[in-house]
Amino acid sequence: MTDDQLLTIALDTAKLAGKDVMNFYRQRNFTSEIKEDDSPVTSADLAANQVIMDQLKRLTPDIPIISEEVGPLPLEKRGKWERYWLLDPIDGTGEFIIGSGDFAVNIALVENGWPTIGVIHAPDHCLTYYGQKGLGSFKDNGQSSKQIHVAPFEESRHVKVAISRRQELSLMGQYLNEDFEFDYIALGSCSLKNCLIAEGGADCYLRIGPTGEWDTGASQCILEQAGGTILDSEFNGLSYNERSTLMNPDFISLGDQAFPWRDIIKPHRANRDF
Numbered sequence: 027m028t029d030d031q032l033l034t035i036a037l038d039t040a041k042l043a044g045k046d047v048m049n050f051y052r053q054r055n056f057t058s059e060i061k062e063d064d065s066p067v068t069s070a071d072l073a074a075n076q077v078i079m080d081q082l083k084r085l086t087p088d089i090p091i092i093s094e095e096v097g098p099l100p101l102e103k104r105g106k107w108e109r110y111w112l113l114d115p116i117d118g119t120g121e122f123i124i125g126s127g128d129f130a131v132n133i134a135l136v137e138n139g140w141p142t143i144g145v146i147h148a149p150d151h152c153l154t155y156y157g158q159k160g161l162g163s164f165k166d167n168g169q170s171s172k173q174i175h176v177a178p179f180e181e182s183r184h185v186k187v188a189i190s191r192r193q194e195l196s197l198m199g200q201y202l203n204e205d206f207e208f209d210y211i212a213l214g215s216c217s218l219k220n221c222l223i224a225e226g227g228a229d230c231y232l233r234i235g236p237t238g239e240w241d242t243g244a245s246q247c248i249l250e251q252a253g254g255t256i257l258d259s260e261f262n263g264l265s266y267n268e269r270s271t272l273m274n275p276d277f278i279s280l281g282d283q284a285f286p287w288r289d290i291i292k293p294h295r296a297n298r299d300f
Contacts, residue, residue, distance in 0.1 A: 044149030074115035114240040118215030128214025134243030144247030157248035176281035177226035188219035188228040220245035224252035231279040258296035
């Protein structure tokens with residue numbers, strides 16, 4: 027099966043799950059609870075997960091799957107996988123619950139330890155972002171698709187920082203160098219903030235707090251193919267399926283690499299011992 031065929035499968039599957047999610051969302055007919063890691067999960071997350079799992083198992087039976095909503099296998103069983111699907115059925119479950127619309131279905135294909143296909147489908151916004159290694163990154167509004175790129179560095183302008191609507195600005199602000207001027211853009215969903223950077227609407231995003239590899243997999247591909255990157259908070263690369271845990275350290279999503287990021291953002295220790 028070619029990469030183009032796998033991308034089409036990921037796109038179709040994300041949109042199929044998105045339809046299911048929107049049925050829950052529009053009717054406000056879902057249950058929610060708090061998981062052991064203190065993150066919320068709803069019946070919509072679980073339903074979307076089942077749709078995606080069933081579709082991918084049917085269409086790509088030889089490709090294993092890692093999903094946020096399925097307990098991970100031990101590293102000794104998954105560590106030698108040459109490729110696998112990496113899923114977050116609803117990224118931004120908290121946004122889904124409060125009704126902001128800023129949530130997305132995330133599907134990535136990871137090959138030889140790195141995401142090579144990424145799909146982020148935001149059904150309430152009727153938007154799909156996708157990227158493929160060597161192809162580029164694109165934004166589809168349901169009518170047309172266009173290639174996207176990070177915003178170019180211009181020394182005279184403010185640095186645009188994507189932030190969460192619900193996270194204290196001071197938590198992130200302590201890692202920004204006050205010698206620079208910043209504009210803040212509030213948005214839900216971790217992956218949608220990364221897509222905002224990929225399409226040039228923001229320049230960076232600092233994620234402080236626990237996330238999983240499923241939170242960055244699709245974004246990693248889309249952002250890299252648009253000219254950006256995601257690094258840990260010490261400016262080291264992230265890793266995929268290389269550790270016993272699938273939890274990420276704090277990370278930073280960056281746009282144009284011409285920005286003096288090491289001057290703009292103060293590094294802090296990236297805890298990988300979750």
